[in-house]
Amino acid sequence: MKPIKKKPMNNINIDRLIKNVQTLGTIGENPEGGIDRALGSEADLLARKWLMEYWKEVFHRETIVDGIANMWLHVENGGNKKAIVLGSHHDAVPNGGKYDGALGVLMATEVAETIAEQKITLKHPLMIVSFTGEEPNPYGISTLGSKALAGRIKKDQLMNYSHRDTTENLVEGIQRLGGGLEKWGEIPGKEEIGAYLECHIEQGNRLVKMDLPVACVSAITGIYREQITVTGEANHAGTTMMDSRKDALLGACEAALAMEAILLELQDKDIVGTIGYIKNLPNEANIIPDHTEMILDVRISNEEKKIKLQHQINERMKEIESRRGVKIHRSIILNQPAQPMSDVVIRAVSRGIEQTGFPPVQLVSMAGHDASNVAVIADSGMIFVRSIDGKSHCKEEYSTPGDIEACANAMLQAVLILDEEMAE
Amino acid sequence: MKPIKKKPMNNINIDRLIKNVQTLGTIGENPEGGIDRALGSEADLLARKWLMEYWKEVFHRETIVDGIANMWLHVENGGNKKAIVLGSHHDAVPNGGKYDGALGVLMATEVAETIAEQKITLKHPLMIVSFTGEEPNPYGISTLGSKALAGRIKKDQLMNYSHRDTTENLVEGIQRLGGGLEKWGEIPGKEEIGAYLECHIEQGNRLVKMDLPVACVSAITGIYREQITVTGEANHAGTTMMDSRKDALLGACEAALAMEAILLELQDKDIVGTIGYIKNLPNEANIIPDHTEMILDVRISNEEKKIKLQHQINERMKEIESRRGVKIHRSIILNQPAQPMSDVVIRAVSRGIEQTGFPPVQLVSMAGHDASNVAVIADSGMIFVRSIDGKSHCKEEYSTPGDIEACANAMLQAVLILDEEMAE
Numbered sequence: 001m002k003p004i005k006k007k008p009m010n011n012i013n014i015d016r017l018i019k020n021v022q023t024l025g026t027i028g029e030n031p032e033g034g035i036d037r038a039l040g041s042e043a044d045l046l047a048r049k050w051l052m053e054y055w056k057e058v059f060h061r062e063t064i065v066d067g068i069a070n071m072w073l074h075v076e077n078g079g080n081k082k083a084i085v086l087g088s089h090h091d092a093v094p095n096g097g098k099y100d101g102a103l104g105v106l107m108a109t110e111v112a113e114t115i116a117e118q119k120i121t122l123k124h125p126l127m128i129v130s131f132t133g134e135e136p137n138p139y140g141i142s143t144l145g146s147k148a149l150a151g152r153i154k155k156d157q158l159m160n161y162s163h164r165d166t167t168e169n170l171v172e173g174i175q176r177l178g179g180g181l182e183k184w185g186e187i188p189g190k191e192e193i194g195a196y197l198e199c200h201i202e203q204g205n206r207l208v209k210m211d212l213p214v215a216c217v218s219a220i221t222g223i224y225r226e227q228i229t230v231t232g233e234a235n236h237a238g239t240t241m242m243d244s245r246k247d248a249l250l251g252a253c254e255a256a257l258a259m260e261a262i263l264l265e266l267q268d269k270d271i272v273g274t275i276g277y278i279k280n281l282p283n284e285a286n287i288i289p290d291h292t293e294m295i296l297d298v299r300i301s302n303e304e305k306k307i308k309l310q311h312q313i314n315e316r317m318k319e320i321e322s323r324r325g326v327k328i329h330r331s332i333i334l335n336q337p338a339q340p341m342s343d344v345v346i347r348a349v350s351r352g353i354e355q356t357g358f359p360p361v362q363l364v365s366m367a368g369h370d371a372s373n374v375a376v377i378a379d380s381g382m383i384f385v386r387s388i389d390g391k392s393h394c395k396e397e398y399s400t401p402g403d404i405e406a407c408a409n410a411m412l413q414a415v416l417i418l419d420e421e422m423a424e
Numbered sequence: 425m426k427p428i429k430k431k432p433m434n435n436i437n438i439d440r441l442i443k444n445v446q447t448l449g450t451i452g453e454n455p456e457g458g459i460d461r462a463l464g465s466e467a468d469l470l471a472r473k474w475l476m477e478y479w480k481e482v483f484h485r486e487t488i489v490d491g492i493a494n495m496w497l498h499v500e501n502g503g504n505k506k507a508i509v510l511g512s513h514h515d516a517v518p519n520g521g522k523y524d525g526a527l528g529v530l531m532a533t534e535v536a537e538t539i540a541e542q543k544i545t546l547k548h549p550l551m552i553v554s555f556t557g558e559e560p561n562p563y564g565i566s567t568l569g570s571k572a573l574a575g576r577i578k579k580d581q582l583m584n585y586s587h588r589d590t591t592e593n594l595v596e597g598i599q600r601l602g603g604g605l606e607k608w609g610e611i612p613g614k615e616e617i618g619a620y621l622e623c624h625i626e627q628g629n630r631l632v633k634m635d636l637p638v639a640c641v642s643a644i645t646g647i648y649r650e651q652i653t654v655t656g657e658a659n660h661a662g663t664t665m666m667d668s669r670k671d672a673l674l675g676a677c678e679a680a681l682a683m684e685a686i687l688l689e690l691q692d693k694d695i696v697g698t699i700g701y702i703k704n705l706p707n708e709a710n711i712i713p714d715h716t717e718m719i720l721d722v723r724i725s726n727e728e729k730k731i732k733l734q735h736q737i738n739e740r741m742k743e744i745e746s747r748r749g750v751k752i753h754r755s756i757i758l759n760q761p762a763q764p765m766s767d768v769v770i771r772a773v774s775r776g777i778e779q780t781g782f783p784p785v786q787l788v789s790m791a792g793h794d795a796s797n798v799a800v801i802a803d804s805g806m807i808f809v810r811s812i813d814g815k816s817h818c819k820e821e822y823s824t825p826g827d828i829e830a831c832a833n834a835m836l837q838a839v840l841i842l843d844e845e846m847a848e
Contacts, residue, residue: 204663221662225709236816237698238645238723238790239628242688244814249699250684253677260674264666274661275673277709278702285649285701285719295709299662366662390668392660 010118012412014405017110021404024050024090024106025098034095034395039133039144040163040173047090048177051105051130058113066187067155068132068148069179075112075126082194084122084418085378086111086411087129089145089370093136097397099201103385103404105130107199111412122419124194131370132177138163139170146373148187155184190377194422195345198371198382199411201399205390206269206363213403214410216349217341217382218362220372221270221299224306225334228255231327234282234290245288249280251326252292258316259296262309270364271305273298299366301338338364339372344421345381345414352414353383356406379422383411434542436836438829441534445828448474448514448530449522458519458819463557463568464587464597471514472601475529475554482537490611491579492556492572493603499536499550506618508546508842509802510535510835511553513569513794517560521821523625527809527828529554531623535836546843548618555794556601562588563597570797572611579608614801618846619769622795622806623835625823629814630693630787637827638834640773641765641806642786644796645694645723648730649758652679655751658706658714669712673704675750676716682740683720686733694788695729697722723790725762762788763796768845769805769838776838777807780830803846807835 027050028036028043037043048071052063055073064072074083088104108128115126132145139161147153158181161170171181207215232248256275263273274297281291300306317328350360363384365371374380385407388398451474452460452467461467472495476487479497488496498507512528532552539550556569563585571577582605585594595605631639656672680699687697698721705715724730741752774784787808789795798804809831812822 202663203660204665205668206665223662235814236627236791237700237721238647238696238792239626239816240696240814241628241630241693242684242696244629247684247698249702250680253680256674256677257681260666260671269665272662272664272666274671274710274712276661276711276713277707278673278704280702283701285721286698287700288698289700297661297709367660368662390664392663 010114010120010412012110012114012405012408014401014408016113017106017404017408018401020054020106020109021098021103024102028092030095032095032395035092035098036094037090037092038094038135039091039137039139040168040177044091044177051090055109055128059116065178067179067181067184068145068187069174069177070132070145070149070187071130072188073128075116075128076122077125081124083125083127083192084415084422085127085129085193085196086198086415087131088198088200089131089134091133091135091137093393095395096135096393097395099397099399100203100392101134103201103399104199107404107408107411110408111415114412115415120416124419124422126415132174132179134370138165139173140164141170143368143370143373146370150373150376152373152376155181193374193378195342195418196371196374196378196380197345197349197411197414197418198369199407200369200382200384201387201392201397202363202384203367203387203390203392205387207384207386208388208390210361212358212361213386213406214353214356214358215361215363215384216346216353217365217384218346219301219341220339220365220369221301222306222338223334223336223368224298224300225332226296226330227333228252228294228296229329230255230292231329232290233288235288237286237288240288246325247288248292248326249289251320251324251328252278252294254320254324255317255328256294258320259313262312262316266309268305271298271300272366295333301364303337339375341371341375341381342379344379345418348414348417348421349381349383349410351417352410352412355413356410358406358410383407383414434538434544434836436534436538436829436832438825438832440537441530441828441832442825444478444530444533445522445527448526452516454519456519456819459516459522460518461514461516462518462559463515463561463563464592464601468515468601475514479533479552483540489602491603491605491608492569492611493598493601494556494569494573494611495554496612497552499540499552500546501549505548507549507551507616508839508846509551509553509617509620510622510839511555512622512624513555513558515557515559515561517817519819520559520817521819523821523823524627524816525558527625527823528623531828531832531835534832535839538836539839544840548843548846550839556598556603558794563594564588565594567792567794567797570794574797574800576797576800579605617798617802619766619842620795620798620802620804621769621773621835621838621842622793623831624793624806624808625811625816625821626787626808627791627811627814627816629811631808631810632812632814634785636782636785637810637830638777638780638782639785639787639808640770640777641789641808642770643725643765644763644789644793645725646730646762647758647760647792648722648724649756650720650754651757652676652718652720653753654679654716655753656714657712659712661710661712664712670749671712672716672750673713675744675748675752676702676718678744678748679741679752680718682744683737686736686740690733692729694790695722695724696790719757725788727761763799765795765799765805766803768803769842772838772841772845773805773807773834775841776834776836779837780834782830782834807831807838
């Protein structure tokens, strides 16, 4: 939809922002047009270099690289107040897109650049951040930079991670990126950061369906995982009659479809569930399987609804067990609660979106983000920009300049509102 | 059920037969009570030695070991007529039971011993055989001995098979068992064998359900295998709404259950189908699968019914494809027709069963057997004995002495009838 109203306001420079997205999008670009820019890669180093040079050129300030190699730019030093931080991450999944992460860092840069250019004076210090290793990577740890910020990974745990191909230890990798255990104390904390705001592509198609360019994120989804093991009876695929079987795989198929049906019936846009993993034994064409394992991954933020969902699954599994004569064992392997975004940031983002001329809809983020870690130490929030076709983690990932402009303008307004409303 | 009538007839010695089953069943017995007696193993050699010594003791004749190491005993040399051959195999699947194969060889021995003992004169030569390597084995070829007999494996193909652990070539393995390429010409052929009759445990539970100890085998089932590949769209397990997914694994689950439903609806005791193998990609808990492969194994003997089944599967797959937006590709990877048993042998076995006091029911064998190969060169048939609980290929495999006695007596009668009715 088009903006429903348009009032005079400070505007970001969309051409400059898109040019920066294109430029950063060439670093790590592969011949197929996807982006390879994993933590610690040559492209990671080049992207860092490009960002530091760009920030130096625009803001005339040096980037501070902390102990975990997060990159920080103090746009305005301000007084003793806590800072407003804008940012995201610059690394990418293998063969990923130009927008996931990079757009957030560059939009933060554009908003800060607009503020500097328009000589807007803020009451709080303003900082830009690009976090280290947000995506799954060969060292085996994601949202690394923001985990360190939140104290969710400690200095002496780094050595437990090594690159699965090069065997480089994560401590050395971080050193190579400009971080280092000796600088661990320089990682900013809650005494320094007052609020954090991150722009990210939605990576889904809810905004497409609502015909809206932007949304305010209300929470980052909880993730709930169950391992489901169906036990039947292995038997000869030829000599065992159809009605005398205890087929673990068919039991698992029914369990998977029952879970899908329950999730579809909920008709809740903030709850999805997936069975992505299955293991079948003995997995031979001529033997009836006796052991089938699956992992159910549910993204759910409401604890009451989670309990209701578990009950519904229980009922269906019992029914399948008794009808098929198989045993279904379920164990919870992950039960990560939702991370609500801060009210003060949600209010500022919602008003920023309204001032840009769009209704301030709220969405739950169905994927994890750095904001979920930063929320442990500071008021945090996110703003989503529409993903065309809902695509992400692929070279087709795209958001239109019009949507990006609406988002960046809303973010600029949100920063101005936050600056007024933040406690100190 | 108990015999419905009992008329005077020649009877085998059930105590002797059971004692032999127990004795052979100690060779290769593992601590858990299962039998490890794979082709070429130490237990295979010991079982051969025991059989040759027993035959020598009882029949005063030397065993002939042919080029593929099949063991033959000429019980009665007879004239120039073609022989009646009774037998099965003495090897076993890993951790298998005491009855699969071994019972057939020992019942053949018992029937021949009874004929010799009771000085019954036959018009045809009588032979016992124990075939080499009927079961799947580490050399990667099953029903090896009978394949060589039928010309389904040639002398110069043997070298293509090697033991997957020891790397011993099959040529050497066969040599070690007393065979050898130089004796290939000594493998008996259709000029020598007139009829073949094999007793085997049913390995299923149809006789249990019918409350009968024995049945005549009408045919050895055909095996039809399809590889089914479901292609969907990989996507983020969190950000992709439930109604926007093209989940290959859920499509495969529906396909598997649809195939089960079609097979159950047929209510045909001679048709079973199994999906024992599944492969899912990328098989990660947090990614919606885009590629799921399965193998469907159908045991079916009637070509018309097979075509009807294929049509029914087609219809259901089309429906799943269009509803789920996935592609389902199917390719036939095995299409082995049924092997009917010979009419003359079926008649003799049926009358043998009747004379033993039971109704002469006919069953299709749902597993492959040596008889399926021997049928290429001679009138062949099989007699099934009830498997308790339908169990097979496990240490719980069992048939009662009463059932075995009924079967052996029916086989003895069948041999006497065959001897009368065979053409030459």
